[in-house]
Amino acid sequence: MTAVVKRVLYVDSDSESCLLMKDLLAPHAVDIAASDPDARREARRHSYDVYIVTGGAPGSTGLALCAWLHRVDPRTPIVFCSSNGSAQYQKLALEAGALRYQVKPIDPPLLRSTMGLLLKLAELESTRALAAAQQAMRELDGRAPQAREPAIAAHEDAQRRRECVLRARAYRAFRDAGGNRANFERLWR
Numbered sequence: 001m002t003a004v005v006k007r008v009l010y011v012d013s014d015s016e017s018c019l020l021m022k023d024l025l026a027p028h029a030v031d032i033a034a035s036d037p038d039a040r041r042e043a044r045r046h047s048y049d050v051y052i053v054t055g056g057a058p059g060s061t062g063l064a065l066c067a068w069l070h071r072v073d074p075r076t077p078i079v080f081c082s083s084n085g086s087a088q089y090q091k092l093a094l095e096a097g098a099l100r101y102q103v104k105p106i107d108p109p110l111l112r113s114t115m116g117l118l119l120k121l122a123e124l125e126s127t128r129a130l131a132a133a134q135q136a137m138r139e140l141d142g143r144a145p146q147a148r149e150p151a152i153a154a155h156e157d158a159q160r161r162r163e164c165v166l167r168a169r170a171y172r173a174f175r176d177a178g179g180n181r182a183n184f185e186r187l188w189r
Contacts, residue, residue, distance in 0.1 A: 005029055006049035006119055011039040011065065013054075021052070024108050025115065036065045043069060046176070047169045048076055050118055053098070055082030055089075063096045070097025077118040081106055 010021045011033045018032045031046065033039035039053070051069050055062040066080055080098035082089065083105075090101045099121075100114050 007031065007046065008050045008052060008115075009033060009039060009042055009046075009048045010052045011036070011054055011062070017054070024106075024111065028115075036062075039065055040068065043073065045172070047172055048073070049122060050115060051076060051078045053078060053080050054104070055080070055084060055093075063092055066093060066096040066098050075122065077122055079111070079114060079118070 006028045008025055008028050008030045010018060010025075010030050012018055012021070013034045015034075018034075022030045022032075028049075031042055031048075033042050039051075043051070051073075053062045053066050053069070062080065062082065066078055069076070069078055074097075077100075078098045079100045079102060080093040080096075081102045081104055082093070083103065085103040093101050099118060102111060102114070
């Protein structure tokens with residue numbers, strides 16, 4: 001069984017750490033951002049499966065970026081890494097939207113297992129709405145037509161949301177490859 005390659009945004013100003021992180025997280029595709037503005041630009045440009053934010057970017061504690069990422073992409077898990085091991089700082093990172101906090105220096109086995117768990121969690125959450133709608137449809141089979149209408153609407157809504165996510169990811173990939181919106185719209189139909 002082959003592993004599915006996921007896309008990770010790693011935010012750190014230290015180029016050595018960035019190279020180590022790329023090796024550590026192989027075979028996943030790891031994009032690097034050296035500052036908060038770079039990270040915001042990359043997050044707008046691409047769709048990520050996990051964000052790893054460090055507290056050491058120039059002029060930043062990483063907390064504001066963590067909060068921004070959580071606000072614009074609430075379903076993508078965030079791992080916050082910092083050399084500050086205080087309980088208060090950890091609490092601030094978790095309140096800003098991080099799902100996990102890791103104290104630097106990063107423990108590679110712990111980070112790999114954290115990544116695996118967060119990726120599984122994200123996958124489960126993305127299919128939960130569709131599964132719930134399908135379960136409701138199964139439960140309502142054989143009942144009165146008026147009782148089935150909300151379940152049908154929920155199922156159709158989940159399918160529309162999934163279609164929108166797929167379309168957005170396909171458009172980002174198309175745009176990253178140099179395509180324009182008009183060509184994408186023509187090809188998508």
